[in-house]
Amino acid sequence: MAYSDKVLDHYENPRNVGSLDKNDPHVGTGMVGAPACGDVMKLQIRVSDDGVIEDAKFKTYGCGSAIASSSLVTEWLKGKTLDQAYEIKNSAIAEELALPPVKIHCSVLAEDAIKSAIADLKSKQGK
Amino acid sequence: MRINFFTLLQLPETFVIDLKKLDQHYQSIQKEIHPDRFASLADEEKIASIKKTAEVNDAYQTLKSPIRRAEYLLHLYDINIHDEKYTVVPQDFLMQQMEWREELEAHKQNKEALEKLANDIEKNKNEIMSQLPKCFENKSNLHDAIKVTRELNFIEKIEQHINDALIEII
Numbered sequence: 001m002a003y004s005d006k007v008l009d010h011y012e013n014p015r016n017v018g019s020l021d022k023n024d025p026h027v028g029t030g031m032v033g034a035p036a037c038g039d040v041m042k043l044q045i046r047v048s049d050d051g052v053i054e055d056a057k058f059k060t061y062g063c064g065s066a067i068a069s070s071s072l073v074t075e076w077l078k079g080k081t082l083d084q085a086y087e088i089k090n091s092a093i094a095e096e097l098a099l100p101p102v103k104i105h106c107s108v109l110a111e112d113a114i115k116s117a118i119a120d121l122k123s124k125q126g127k
Numbered sequence: 128m129r130i131n132f133f134t135l136l137q138l139p140e141t142f143v144i145d146l147k148k149l150d151q152h153y154q155s156i157q158k159e160i161h162p163d164r165f166a167s168l169a170d171e172e173k174i175a176s177i178k179k180t181a182e183v184n185d186a187y188q189t190l191k192s193p194i195r196r197a198e199y200l201l202h203l204y205d206i207n208i209h210d211e212k213y214t215v216v217p218q219d220f221l222m223q224q225m226e227w228r229e230e231l232e233a234h235k236q237n238k239e240a241l242e243k244l245a246n247d248i249e250k251n252k253n254e255i256m257s258q259l260p261k262c263f264e265n266k267s268n269l270h271d272a273i274k275v276t277r278e279l280n281f282i283e284k285i286e287q288h289i290n291d292a293l294i295e296i297i
Binding site: 036038 | 213215218221280283285
């Protein structure tokens with residue numbers, strides 16, 4: 001299957017690969033997986049005291065579309081508030097990357113990773 | 128409607144099956160329907176026999192593997208464990224998956240380390256697989272069966288990657 005140029009770009013030059021300190025109270029860590037294909041995705045965000053995402057990192061073991069989806073969302077997340085981040089929909093990711101129907105689940109994975117990271121942060125901060 | 132693999136191979140529709148019987152039934156059916164036996168018959172019959180052979184092979188491969196058998200049983204209960212909407216897996220399990228993948232990445236060229244990793248993973252896999260019979264005991268509560276089968280899919284994936292890496296080294 002042919003990947004779109006945008007997927008290839010993110011796959012070959014992934015943005016923001018890496019880790020943040022998961023014990024930092026300002027860091028939220030989201031871990032999700034797709035049993036269908038065995039992909040595993042970790043997404044981390046660091047949020048300032050006024051609730052703005054200052055940094056985002058990811059680590060994904062999966063296909064090109066899964067890597068591209070997580071790479072793209074780390075770019076989108078920076079500078080957003082948590083509420084704005086929560087609004088990121090998988091359909092927007094799929095559209096931006098021109099994902100074919102069989103790869104839509106990769107964008108679902110990325111959306112769920114964002115939600116999981118936010119949930120982790122909130123539970124850490126007791127909100 | 129597609130034929131039920133258990134019926135095809137004359138086995139009860141349960142997770143725990145008699146593997147000897149599976150082999151025996153498979154072989155006797157194969158003998159009966161083997162396309163070579165129909166060389167003198169009309170094309171339609173040949174095609175029917177080839178189709179049947181493929182079906183029986185498919186059924187055999189599915190039931191022989193505990194993981195495929197578990198998936199197939201769930202499928203018969205109308206549960207598709209490959210549902211793409213399902214992404215939330217226990218965090219500690221995923222953490223372990225992540226660590227294994229990191230280890231694989233770090234030791235891609237190191238045969239010994241990869242074999243050790245494969246060994247550890249196989250132990251873990253066998254442990255998880257040993258839970259399957261119990262998970263399928265109660266048809267009205269398949270929650271654990273779904274969970275365990277999904278976990279095994281992640282483990283199969285990393286095993287496959289390790290094998291690929293080992294082949295590259297050799």
